[in-house]
Amino acid sequence: MPATPTTEPLQRERDHLAASRAALRAMREDVESLDIRDVTGTWVTALVLHNQIEARIAALADLSHTPLFFGRLDYLHAIGEELSEGSTNGAARSASDKGGGGRRAGESFYIGRRHVHDADGDPMVIDWRAPVSQPFYRASRTEPMDVERRRRFGYTGGELTAYEDEHLCDPAEHSTASALLAAEIEKPRVGPMRDIVATIQPEQDEIVRADISGTLCVQGAPGTGKTAVGLHRVAFLLYAHRERLARTGTLVIGPNNAFLSYIEQVLPALGELDVAQATVQQLVGHVEVRGEDAPEAARLKGDARMAEVLRRAVRSGIALPTEPCVVVRGSRRWRVPAYELVEIIEELKGRDIRYGAAAEALPQRIAHAVLLKMEQGGEAPDDRVQDAVARNAAVKATVKACWPAVDPAKLVLRLLSEPEFLAACADGVLSAEEQAAVLWPKPGRSVKTARWTAADAVLVDEATDLVRRTASLGHVVLDEAQDLSPMQYRAVGRRCTTGSATVLGDLAQGTTPWATASWPEALHHLGKPAAHIEELTKGFRVPEEVIAYASRLLPSIAPGLNPASSVREAPGSLTIRQVAGEERAEAVVEACRRALEREGSTGLIAADARVPLLAQALTEAGLAHLAPGTETSAEARLTLVPASLAKGLEYDYVVLDEPAAVVAGEPDERTGLRRLYVALTRAVSGLEVLHAEPLPEQLNGQD
Numbered sequence: 001m002p003a004t005p006t007t008e009p010l011q012r013e014r015d016h017l018a019a020s021r022a023a024l025r026a027m028r029e030d031v032e033s034l035d036i037r038d039v040t041g042t043w044v045t046a047l048v049l050h051n052q053i054e055a056r057i058a059a060l061a062d063l064s065h066t067p068l069f070f071g072r073l074d075y076l077h078a079i080g081e082e083l084s085e086g087s088t089n090g091a092a093r094s095a096s097d098k099g100g101g102g103r104r105a106g107e108s109f110y111i112g113r114r115h116v117h118d119a120d121g122d123p124m125v126i127d128w129r130a131p132v133s134q135p136f137y138r139a140s141r142t143e144p145m146d147v148e149r150r151r152r153f154g155y156t157g158g159e160l161t162a163y164e165d166e167h168l169c170d171p172a173e174h175s176t177a178s179a180l181l182a183a184e185i186e187k188p189r190v191g192p193m194r195d196i197v198a199t200i201q202p203e204q205d206e207i208v209r210a211d212i213s214g215t216l217c218v219q220g221a222p223g224t225g226k227t228a229v230g231l232h233r234v235a236f237l238l239y240a241h242r243e244r245l246a247r248t249g250t251l252v253i254g255p256n257n258a259f260l261s262y263i264e265q266v267l268p269a270l271g272e273l274d275v276a277q278a279t280v281q282q283l284v285g286h287v288e289v290r291g292e293d294a295p296e297a298a299r300l301k302g303d304a305r306m307a308e309v310l311r312r313a314v315r316s317g318i319a320l321p322t323e324p325c326v327v328v329r330g331s332r333r334w335r336v337p338a339y340e341l342v343e344i345i346e347e348l349k350g351r352d353i354r355y356g357a358a359a360e361a362l363p364q365r366i367a368h369a370v371l372l373k374m375e376q377g378g379e380a381p382d383d384r385v386q387d388a389v390a391r392n393a394a395v396k397a398t399v400k401a402c403w404p405a406v407d408p409a410k411l412v413l414r415l416l417s418e419p420e421f422l423a424a425c426a427d428g429v430l431s432a433e434e435q436a437a438v439l440w441p442k443p444g445r446s447v448k449t450a451r452w453t454a455a456d457a458v459l460v461d462e463a464t465d466l467v468r469r470t471a472s473l474g475h476v477v478l479d480e481a482q483d484l485s486p487m488q489y490r491a492v493g494r495r496c497t498t499g500s501a502t503v504l505g506d507l508a509q510g511t512t513p514w515a516t517a518s519w520p521e522a523l524h525h526l527g528k529p530a531a532h533i534e535e536l537t538k539g540f541r542v543p544e545e546v547i548a549y550a551s552r553l554l555p556s557i558a559p560g561l562n563p564a565s566s567v568r569e570a571p572g573s574l575t576i577r578q579v580a581g582e583e584r585a586e587a588v589v590e591a592c593r594r595a596l597e598r599e600g601s602t603g604l605i606a607a608d609a610r611v612p613l614l615a616q617a618l619t620e621a622g623l624a625h626l627a628p629g630t631e632t633s634a635e636a637r638l639t640l641v642p643a644s645l646a647k648g649l650e651y652d653y654v655v656l657d658e659p660a661a662v663v664a665g666e667p668d669e670r671t672g673l674r675r676l677y678v679a680l681t682r683a684v685s686g687l688e689v690l691h692a693e694p695l696p697e698q699l700n701g702q703d
């Protein structure tokens with residue numbers, strides 16, 4: 001059937017999609033047909049090669065539910081040198097334009113998740129991270145970046161069904177809100193977090209593509225895309241600095257496992273399979289955490305002053321010798337007098353090297369002193385003699401006495417168990433009351449059996465680093481950073497001393513007793529005081545009505561912060577319902593049932609203490625529910641979320657049980673209100689608040 005003129009352009013785009021798919025298939029077949037049997041080399045080389053090929057085949061998979069491209073740029077002119085990187089020979093024309101007749105002046109580029117080229121090596125789809133793709137995210141009417149037309153594609157079930165054009169240089173065309181963007185944001189959510197490559201916003205793109213050399217800190221209200229931006233930034237950096245980061249490594253740090261499993265699919269969907277994810281607790285897992293600190297003890301153990309206490313503790317064993325070191329070799333005795341040993345040790349103490357490195361240098365220094373004496377005595381010793389002297393029993397004994405080996409966990413065990421040792425190390429740093437609070441209620445017997453707490457593990461990590469330098473990664477993304485203690489910032493900071501970091505957080509969502517009050521302070525502890533601080537205020541998750549309601553808490557929880565605005569008005573998205581106490585559980589169940597009648601995921605968020613009761617009510621009503629961290633699916637769409645685990649997560653519909661109980665679940669009111677702020681800002685399409693007790697007065701607005 002001949003195509004009608006209106007459907008023709010769409011058909012051409014579909015043809016390009018089909019051709020791109022075929023090209024991708026051919027690329028995969030090329031790799032699959034590689035025969036490495038004849039490759040010479042060891043079995044290790046063969047294995048490495050085999051693994052690389054397998055990874056490449058996996059990366060070239062055509063995922064039917066993820067469109068191969070989502071946009072197209074038509075440039076006004078041929079692109080310059082600086083943009084051509086990533087577009088191979090710099091002439092990516094659409095299938096229909098290829099072979100004559102097409103556009104002469106500018107060029108067209110299809111923008112997608114990965115690079116696809118045809119049999120001649122001409123690109124069919126350009127990676128979204130390539131320089132030539134950047135105007136797709138940044139070009140505007142005021143700054144068209146030489147783009148004549150930007151086209152966004154809409155897909156339904158893997159089929160290309162729509163497109164939307166902007167002619168950026170046409171003064172007659174007015175900018176309108178993108179319906180495809182709105183549809184993308186409102187698409188019901190089940191399953192893990194999705195990527196946002198098709199709709200990254202200009203202010204987000206600036207963060208995603210910021211230079212790798214500097215550390216960036218993003219303060220952003222709930223739902224402004226901090227997590228999404230951080231993950232896309234990793235993907236971008238891996239593209240732009242692939243070799244360097246393959247060597248040095250990248251890491252995403254999140255608050256808990258439920259959060260990590262929620263975000264774990266985003267980078268693989270962007271083709272990046274090698275990014276490690278961890279919580280801070282996993283990073284510092286030198287000891288098994290079995291105990292819990294009282295809030296005051298935890299706060300003190302997280303205080304940056306502990307770094308000085310530990311520094312002193314590690315060095316507490318250093319002793320200045322009063323005896324000479326006498327080395328016997330053959331029939332001769334060589335004597336390094338005590339004052340010379342003192343000089344050597346003082347010199348090592350003054351140097352900025354790790355305790356362990358100094359311990360390794362010390363025997364060599366003593367041996368060197370012995371060698372000088374040998375030379376003065378007419379001998380001609382060489383390096384081998386120096387090594388032998390360094391291993392001499394007398395030298396070893398001196399080293400053991402003056403610079404004893406330190407086991408970091410044993411050292412911290414002693415510090416937290418022995419009041420006298422702590423007093424000696426914390427003198428002038430912690431007050432007597434503070435020392436008493438830091439000490440374990442019951443001294444630990446051994447590293448294995450002690451009841452280590454999460455904050456203790458961070459201390460062990462600090463001590464470990466004082467003894468031996470922690471390896472630094474190329475780039476670290478730290479999400480929900482506002483909750484870290486100064487000592488935790490230091491633990492993260494030492495994992496990127498030679499690399500850079502992206503720090504993401506919201507001061508208003510800080511719910512730990514030590515939550516940071518200001519980003520400059522946090523960045524100082526991280527060891528990145530020169531980091532650039534950006535703010536995101538455009539909210540993508542929460543509708544305007546809901547974010548405005550939650551923002552009533554801001555003056556009480558983070559007075560300096562600007563409230564977020566939402567990109568979406570959704571009238572009717574907020575319901576607040578008061579019920580009688582005895583009907584509360586039943587009302588919650590009914591609200592969940594109503595929410596589940598709609599498409600997408602539902603989260604029931606409640607104070608941790610009320611979770612068992614609500615779980616029972618749901619079960620009795622026959623409503624199956626999941627715990628956070630378990631993936632939602634079309635069949636299981638209801639998650640029962642303790643308020644303490646809600647951070648970073650989102651649901652299409654949220655039922656919030658009893659705000660007053662959420663506030664009361666925290667040790668102080670401000671933390672309680674912050675927890676409530678987190679709970680109020682998890683909904684994409686609708687929030688229903690149910691309460692029997694009065695709502696916290698801070699929520700009562702003027703209207």
Ligand SMILES: Nc1ncnc2c1ncn2[C@@H]1O[C@H](COP(=O)(O)OP(=O)(O)OP(=O)(O)O)[C@@H](O)[C@H]1O
Pocket residue numbers: 184185194195196199200201204220221222223224225226227228229506540541647648649650681
């Ligand atoms: N440019 C965008 N296009 C489409 N969706 C977006 C965009 N930016 C963010 N989103 C979506 O908005 C939601 C919130 O994003 P994200 O979780 O990254 O926000 P956040 O700032 O980390 O929130 P919180 O502080 O609450 O953890 C996610 O579903 C994300 O996919």
